[in-house]
Amino acid sequence: xxxxxxxxxxxxxxxxxxxxxxxxxxxxxxxxxxxxxxxxxxxxxxxxxxxxxxxxxxxxxxxxxxxxxxxxxxxxxxxxxxxxxxxxxxxxxxxxxxxxxxxxxxxxxxxxxxxxxxxxxxxxxxxxxxxxxxxxxxxxxxxxxxxxxxxxxxxxxxxxxxxxxxxxxxxxxxxxxxxxxxxxxxxxxxxxxxxxxxxxxxxxxxxxxxxxxxxxxxxxxxxxxxxxxxxxxxxxxxxxxxxxxxxxxxxxxxxxxxxxxxxxxxxxxxxxxxxxxxxxxxxxxxxxxxxxxxxxxxxxxxxxxxxxxxxxxxxxxxxxxxxxxxxxxxxxxxxxxxxxxxxxxxxxxxxxxxxxxxxxxxxxxxxxxxxxxxxxxxxxxxxxxxxxxxxxxxxxxxxxxxxxxxxxxxxxxxxxxxxxxxxxxxxxxxxxxxxxxxxxxxxxxxxxxxxxxxxxxxxxxxxxxxxxxxx
Amino acid sequence: xxxxxxxxxxxxxxxxxxxxxxxxxxxxxxxxxxxxxxxxxxxxxxxxxxxxxxxxxxxxxxxxxxxxxxxxxxxxxxxxxxxxxxxxxxxxxxxxxxxxxxxxxxxxxxxxxxxxxxxxxxxxxxxxxxxxxxxxxxxxxxxxxxxxxxxxxxxxxxxxxxxxxxxxxxxxxxxxxxxxxxxxxxxxxxxxxxxxxxxxxxxxxxxxxxxxxxxxxxxxxxxxxxxxxxxxxxxxxxxxxxxxxxxxxxxxxxxxxxxxxxxxxxxxxxxxxxxxxxxxxxxxxxxxxxxxxxxxxxxxxxxxxxxxxxxxxxxxxxxxxxxxxxxxxxxxxxxxxxxxxxxxxxxxxxxxxxxxxxxxxxxxxxxxxxxxxxxxxxxxxxxxxxxxxxxxxxxxxxxxxxxxxxxxxxxxxxxxxxxxxxxxxxxxxxxxxxxxxxxxxxxxxxxxxxxxxxxxxxxxxxxxxxxxxxx
Numbered sequence: 046x047x048x049x050x051x052x053x054x055x056x057x058x059x060x061x062x063x064x065x066x067x068x069x070x071x072x073x074x075x076x077x078x079x080x081x082x083x084x085x086x087x088x089x090x091x092x093x094x095x096x097x098x099x100x101x102x103x104x105x106x107x108x109x110x111x112x113x114x115x116x117x118x119x120x121x122x123x124x125x126x127x128x129x130x131x132x133x134x135x136x137x138x139x140x141x142x143x144x145x146x147x148x149x150x151x152x153x154x155x156x157x158x159x160x161x162x163x164x165x166x167x168x169x170x171x172x173x174x175x176x177x178x179x180x181x182x183x184x185x186x187x188x189x190x191x192x193x194x195x196x197x198x199x200x201x202x203x204x205x206x207x208x209x210x211x212x213x214x215x216x217x218x219x220x221x222x223x224x225x226x227x228x229x230x231x232x233x234x235x236x237x238x239x240x241x242x243x244x245x246x247x248x249x250x251x252x253x254x255x256x257x258x259x260x261x262x263x264x265x266x267x268x269x270x271x272x273x274x275x276x277x278x279x280x281x282x283x284x285x286x287x288x289x290x291x292x293x294x295x296x297x298x299x300x301x302x303x304x305x306x307x308x309x310x311x312x313x314x315x316x317x318x319x320x321x322x323x324x325x326x327x328x329x330x331x332x333x334x335x336x337x338x339x340x341x342x343x344x345x346x347x348x349x350x351x352x353x354x355x356x357x358x359x360x361x362x363x364x365x366x367x368x369x370x371x372x373x374x375x376x377x378x379x380x381x382x383x384x385x386x387x388x389x390x391x392x393x394x395x396x397x398x399x400x401x402x403x404x405x406x407x408x409x410x411x412x413x414x415x416x417x418x419x420x421x422x423x424x425x426x427x428x429x430x431x432x433x434x435x436x437x438x439x440x441x442x443x444x445x446x447x448x449x450x451x452x453x454x455x456x457x458x459x460x461x462x463x464x465x466x467x468x469x470x471x472x473x474x475x476x477x478x479x480x481x482x483x484x485x486x487x488x489x490x491x492x493x494x495x496x497x498x499x500x501x502x503x504x505x506x507x508x509x510x511x512x513x514x515x516x
Numbered sequence: 517x518x519x520x521x522x523x524x525x526x527x528x529x530x531x532x533x534x535x536x537x538x539x540x541x542x543x544x545x546x547x548x549x550x551x552x553x554x555x556x557x558x559x560x561x562x563x564x565x566x567x568x569x570x571x572x573x574x575x576x577x578x579x580x581x582x583x584x585x586x587x588x589x590x591x592x593x594x595x596x597x598x599x600x601x602x603x604x605x606x607x608x609x610x611x612x613x614x615x616x617x618x619x620x621x622x623x624x625x626x627x628x629x630x631x632x633x634x635x636x637x638x639x640x641x642x643x644x645x646x647x648x649x650x651x652x653x654x655x656x657x658x659x660x661x662x663x664x665x666x667x668x669x670x671x672x673x674x675x676x677x678x679x680x681x682x683x684x685x686x687x688x689x690x691x692x693x694x695x696x697x698x699x700x701x702x703x704x705x706x707x708x709x710x711x712x713x714x715x716x717x718x719x720x721x722x723x724x725x726x727x728x729x730x731x732x733x734x735x736x737x738x739x740x741x742x743x744x745x746x747x748x749x750x751x752x753x754x755x756x757x758x759x760x761x762x763x764x765x766x767x768x769x770x771x772x773x774x775x776x777x778x779x780x781x782x783x784x785x786x787x788x789x790x791x792x793x794x795x796x797x798x799x800x801x802x803x804x805x806x807x808x809x810x811x812x813x814x815x816x817x818x819x820x821x822x823x824x825x826x827x828x829x830x831x832x833x834x835x836x837x838x839x840x841x842x843x844x845x846x847x848x849x850x851x852x853x854x855x856x857x858x859x860x861x862x863x864x865x866x867x868x869x870x871x872x873x874x875x876x877x878x879x880x881x882x883x884x885x886x887x888x889x890x891x892x893x894x895x896x897x898x899x900x901x902x903x904x905x906x907x908x909x910x911x912x913x914x915x916x917x918x919x920x921x922x923x924x925x926x927x928x929x930x931x932x933x934x935x936x937x938x939x940x941x942x943x944x945x946x947x948x949x950x951x952x953x954x955x956x957x958x959x960x961x962x963x964x965x966x967x968x969x970x971x972x973x974x975x976x977x978x979x980x981x982x983x984x985x986x987x
Contacts, residue, residue, distance in 0.1 A: 253743060257841045266805020270958075272724060272929020275856050276768050276826030277800060277817050279808045283766050286829055290761035295754050295881040297747050329748060334737020337750045337884035346748050355747030357845055358757055362838065365831030365852055370728045370892050372854055372929075374828055381836055383843055385746050410766040413808035421841050458743020458843075487741075 046445070046510065050503050052188050057499045060184055061167065064498065065159035067141075067176045068169035074119065074142035074210040077112040083119040083206045086141045090122055090179070090204055097186050099124040099202070102226060106207075106214025118214050119206030123226055126186055127199035134199040135512055136230040136470070138462060139179030139237060140208030143171035144487045151489045165495035173493035174486035178236035178479045179204060181502045185509065188502075197513030201230055208237070208462075216465050223469040232435040233466045233474040234508065236501075240481045241454045245323035246447050246504070248439045249476035251351060251455030252463055254386035254426035256395045259362075260288060260403060263377040264414035271372040279412045281378045282364055289380050291406050293356040297339050297349065299384070301356075301402045307390045308354060315352075319344040322452050328482065351455035355385045385457060392423035427464045428455075433473040438511035445507045446500055477508060517916070517981065521974050523659050528970045531655055532638065535969065536630035538612075538647045539640035545590065545613035545681040548583040554590040554677045557612045561593055561650070561675055568657050570595040570673065573697060577678075577685025589685050590677030594697055597657055598670035605670040606983055607701040607941070609933060610650030610708060611679030614642035615958045622960045636966035644964035645957035649707035649950045650675060652973045656980065659973075668984030672701055679708070679933075687936050694940040703906040704937045704945040705979065707972075711952045712925045716794035717918050717975070719910045720947035722822060722926030723934055725857035725897040727866045730833075731759060731874060734848040735885035742843040750883045752849045753835055760851050762877050764827040768810050768820065770855070772827075772873045778861045779825060786823075790815045793923050799953065822926035826856045856928060863894035898935045899926075904944040909982035916978045917971055948979065 053060075072086035073079035094101050104121040119142065127134075146156035152168075154160040159169040167177075182202065189196045207213045219227070240247050262281040269278065293299050324343050330336050340346045349355065362379040365371045384395055400418050407416050429436070431453060443451040460476070467474045479501035485491045524531075543557035544550040565572050575592040590613065598605075617627035623639075625631040630640040638648075653673065660667045678684045690698070711718050733752040740749065764770050795814050801807050811817045820826065833850040836842045855866055871889050878887050900907070902924060914922040931947070938945045950972035956962045 255743070255843070257843070264806060264808040269804060270929060271826075271828040271830070271854060272726070272856060272927070273821065274800075274804060275828045275928060276820035276824060277809055277811065278804055278806075279766060279810055280768075280828060282829040282831070283764055283768075286757055286760045287766055289757045293754055295750060295758055295883050297751075297754075329745075333740060333745060333749055335735060335749075337735040338748055339750055340748065349747035350744065353747055355742075357742040357746045357751060357843070358753040358835075359742070359842055359844055360753070360836030360846065361832055362836075364829075364837070366833055366835070366837035368833060370852065370854070371830055372726070372728070372828070373830055375831065381841065383742060383841070385743060412766050413810075456743070457746060458741060488738075 046507065048192060049188055049194060049506055052192055053499060053502050053506070057495070060499065060502065061159070061161070061495065063180065064167065064172065064177055067180060068159045068171055069157055071157045072142045072171070072206065073145050074207050076145055077114045077116055080116050080119070083142050087120045087122055087206050090141055093183050094122070094124050097183060097190065099126045099186065104218050106218060109213055121215060121218050122202070122204040123222070124202035124204070127196060129199055132197060132199050133231045133512055134201055134229045135509060136201040136203060136227060136233045136466070137182050138203045138233065138235045138466070139182070140175045140205050141179055142206045142209050143174065143176070144209050146170035153490055161495065166492045167495055167498065168490055168492045170491055172491055173480035173484040174491065175208070175237045177493045177498045177501065181479065181498070181505050184502050185506045188506065196509065198509050199229070201227060212462055215462060219465050219469045227470055230470055230472055232433070232472050232512065233470065234435070234477050235460070235463060235474065236477050236479050236505070237460065238456055238476050238478045239484055239486070240478055241452055242323040242328055243481045243483050245449060245452055246443045247452035247454045247478060248436055248443070249454050249456060249478060250431045250436065251428040252426060252459055253351065253457050254390070254392065254424050255383055255459045256386060256392050256423040257383040257421040258399060259419045259421055260285065260380040260382070261377065261417040261419070262414050265374065265376040268376045269374040271374050274374055278374065279414050280374050281414050282375055284407070284410055284412050284414050285361065285378045285380050287410065288403055288406055289358055289382065292382060293358065297355060299354060299356045301398050303398050304354065304395070307394055309388045311348070311352070318453060319347055322347065322454070332482070350457040352387050354387050354390060356382060358382045387426045388428050390426065392425055396420045396423065424459055424461050424464060427467065429474055434515035435473040435475045435512070438515040439475055439477050439508055441511045441515070442504055442507035446503045477504070479504070517978065519663060520659055520665060520977055523663055524655070524970060524973050524977070528966070531970065531973065532630070532632070532966065534651060535638065535643065535648055538651060539630040539642055540628055542628045543613045543642070543677065544616050545678050547616055548585045548587055551587050551590070554613050558591045558593055558677050561612055564654050565595050568597070568654060568661065570597045570657065575689045577689060580684055592686060592689050593673070593675040594693070595673035595675070598667060600670055603668060603670050604702045604983055605672055605700045606980060607672040607674060607698060607704045607937070608653050609674045609704065609706045609937070610653070611646045611676050612650055613677040613680050614645065614647070615680050617641035624961055632966065637963045638966055638969065639961055639963045641962055643962055644951035644955040645962065646679070646708045648964045648969045648972065652950065652969070652976050655973050656977045659977065667980065669980050670700070671980070672698060683933055686933060690936050691940045698941055701941055701943055703904070703943050703983065704941065705906070705948050706931070706934060706945065707948050707950050707976070708931065709927055709947050709949045710955055710957070711949055712923055713794035713799055714952045714954050716920060716923055717914045718923035718925045718949060719907055719914070720925050720927055720949060721902045721907065722899040723897060723930055724822070724928055725861070725863065725895050726854055726930045727857060727863050727894040728854040728892040729870060730890045730892055731756065731851040731853070732848065732888040732890070733885050736845065736847040739847045740845040742845050745845055749845065750885045751845050752885050753846055755878070755881055755883050755885050756832065756849045756851050758881065759874055759877055760829055760853065763853060764829065768826060770825060770827045772869050774869050775825065775866070778865055780859045782819070782823070789924060790818055793818065793925070803953070821928040823858050825858050825861060827853060829853045858897045859899050861897065863896055867891045867894065895930060895932050895935060898938065900945055905986035906944040906946045906983070909986040910946055910948050910979055912982045912986070913975055913978035917974045948975070950975070
């Protein structure tokens with residue numbers, strides 16, 4: 046292992062050069078103008094995989110309409126490296142598309158030119174999310190080949206180009222290949238999230254689910270002038286704002302009766318898990334660039350982020366949203382809100398509770414308006430079995446590379462593919478982050494630290510070796 | 517008078533031809549691309565006024581920025597016809613700009629081509645709002661000249677090209693000319709509104725005021741991801757929706773304590789005024805294209821439109837407003853609402869009550885977010901003295917032309933220039949509508965009925981004659 050680590054350290058500039066190469070491909074999946082760049086990024090991967098003797102299988106998931114244009118979805122690139130039945134097989138997932146980025150958004154440099162500063166921070170769109178992690182898997186293989194060291198596991202790869210745009214088409218492919226291309230997979234590793242803080246590596250074992258609702262109230266046949274009709278009609282906005290105000294209290298408590306009934310109780314063991322985490326109130330204040338947090342200590346903050354459900358009001362479609370003044374009575378307004386769910390909440394129960402509570406509250410209004418409640422999307426929370434060898438291997442690898450016992454963390458958000466892999470394959474899934482909490486994925490000046498990237502390549506190497514013999 | 521009426525009836529096709537000519541000028545003040553058309557429409561008026569020996573004075577109110585382009589505001593055209601100190605002087609106001617209109621909005625015909633159907637409805641943008649009324653004043657003068665009949669009053673004219681875009685620049689000109697160009701004015705007549713229904717003419721003596729507020733709540737330094745931060749921060753949307761829900765009940769009652777204290781009580785005389793009005797519940801159902809009215813009878817509906825204050829929630833700036841799902845916690849949201857005020861409510865009192873109530877409610881939340889309440893604009897209600905000869909003249913004119921005693925109506929909306937004339941000149945102001953309630957000003961398929969236009973010219977004629985001797 047020392048030999049490989051030394052090789053990786055010696056070759057770090059070459060890894061950074063190749064990260065610069067992929068950052069320079071603006072593979073923005075959410076912008077029709079960049080679709081060819083996304084495809085080009087997929088081709089870059091296939092070319093590298095082929096050079097490294099990874100056999101590939103390309104899926105074309107079909108078409109989509111974006112910005113009014115019908116486009117081919119970018120390919121899902123599957124790869125196989127090693128088929129030795131005596132070895133364990135690890136499936137690794139990553140995505141090669143990125144969020145949009147414009148210099149004019151406030152970037153210090155051109156977002157598609159990798160720039161390193163004096164502190165060794167490598168700035169560029171996609172640097173941390175998810176280009177460094179995805180190509181690092183390839184550098185692990187390359188290092189073994191250069192040093193003529195046998196890789197003690199088989200690797201299956203699943204690289205997609207639509208993660209930032211809803212992973213359109215991916216689920217079908219995973220389910221289709223579960224008993225075929227992925228049949229031999231023993232465990233799954235996803236490197237597409239971040240350390241909890243900036244100093245201590247972690248492994249991630251849980252994600253919240255999400256149930257997204259729309260609440261539509263309609264009344265008049267068309268938008269009305271508030272001078273002429275104010276006071277004479279049941280205004281949909283009044284009903285909607287009333288109903289939205291009944292859903293969550295300003296201190297974050299969900300007001301829908303029964304919504305907490307299915308939430309798994311906090312155990313004593315779980316309480317202890319939060320004590321040593323590399324996180325402070327200061328970290329969240331820095332992250333939100335403000336101090337308007339509800340809770341006063343690390344444990345409450347993280348529990349409300351990870352293991353308690355929350356409800357956020359996102360906005361209203363159909364009402365006036367521009368600057369200035371407009372005296373409209375909107376005819377139809379659609380409130381948007383979502384509930385982040387946790388074990389053991391079931392989306393069906395959430396939907397039933399939300400729907401019946403809102404219907405009851407609406408009935409009290411005696412409004413002549415019409416109401417429609419829709420569950421736009423729903424996915425349950427995910428928690429992995431941390432006693433699986435997959436987690437022990439990751440934990441051991443972190444100890445080897447960083448000399449520290451990692452934090453065991455969850456995330457407040459959702460990475461739907463995690464649950465898809467767990468459900469479709471029936472195997473243990475692990476999130477093994479490479480970047481830090483302050484990397485600014487999705488923000489301006491996204492970066493990955495040189496040390497996170499280079500030590501990250503070592504981490505993935507060590508993880509694969511640990512997997513080969515972990516009990 | 518019979519002679520003039522006969523002349524007007526005989527020449528109706530010529531009036532319609534000239535209405536077609538001005539409808540064909542797309543003088544859309546809200547669209548930078550049409551600014552030259554607005555100017556051209558102003559020039560058309562000056563040319564006609566000059567032809568009829570009306571002396572003109574052109575004001576250029578300055579510049580504005582529209583759609584990112586700096587534009588000259590269209591001219592305010594003043595006119596003087598007659599300066600005989602022995603005659604009364606009537607100031608007439610109208611606007612020569614129009615609302616936007618595209619065939620693709622759903623118009624049956626090209627909006628800028630006047631088309632008459634079998635029922636004598638003249639369709640075209642600006643037909644009723646406000647081109648037929650504005651040019652009718654000119655046809656009154658023309659008819660007198662052709663018939664060599666002396667006009668028994670002096671006329672001052674004030675024609676603007678920015679009414680549909682906030683009358684930018686007009687108020688300053690009115691105040692400036694109050695003691696100069698308008699010094700001799702005895703009373704004011706504005707023909708820029710509509711009958712209450714479709715059958716019975718009316719004179720309008722009141723308008724509601726408006727106080728427009730923004731309620732801004734800000735918290736995080738930037739928009740946050742609801743997965744990562746939901747449950748840990750005071751979300752501005754939650755606070756805002758809570759506060760907006762406290763302002764008005766779904767049955768239209770304003771919930772701000774004290775807001776009704778200054779509202780003038782309904783007198784017995786006033787009650788009687790509503791009995792004979794040409795209006796039914798069916799009319800409002802037709803107008804809103806729905807049946808979600810709060811009140812069950814004509815009197816309650818009209819009182820809540822005209823003489824009780826109302827509060828409408830217009831929308832939210834800064835929140836998610838698009839279609840589909842977005843899991844954002846908006847960092848700063850701005851609620852928009854307005855109160856339509858009535859005599860004797862004062863904007864200062866409304867502002868004080870709104871501000872202190874919202875501040876009190878916000879304090880109860882113990883939120884760490886910040887609140888800012890702003891009064892964007894405010895104008896008081898207007899009610900004219902209906903015992904003035906101006907109203908008697910209009911009423912008599914309607915009896916002469918239509919053989920019916922007119923309805924005395926108010927409007928729920930605001931026409932700010934009305935109050936400006938009253939305040940700047942200190943003279944009685946009257947609204948004398950020409951079109952019908954179903955004309956669809958601001959909508960698709962705007963029209964004026966041939967009979968409303970032609971009888972309208974007679975009405976204005978008769979009104980001016982009545983003014984000359986009304987007591």
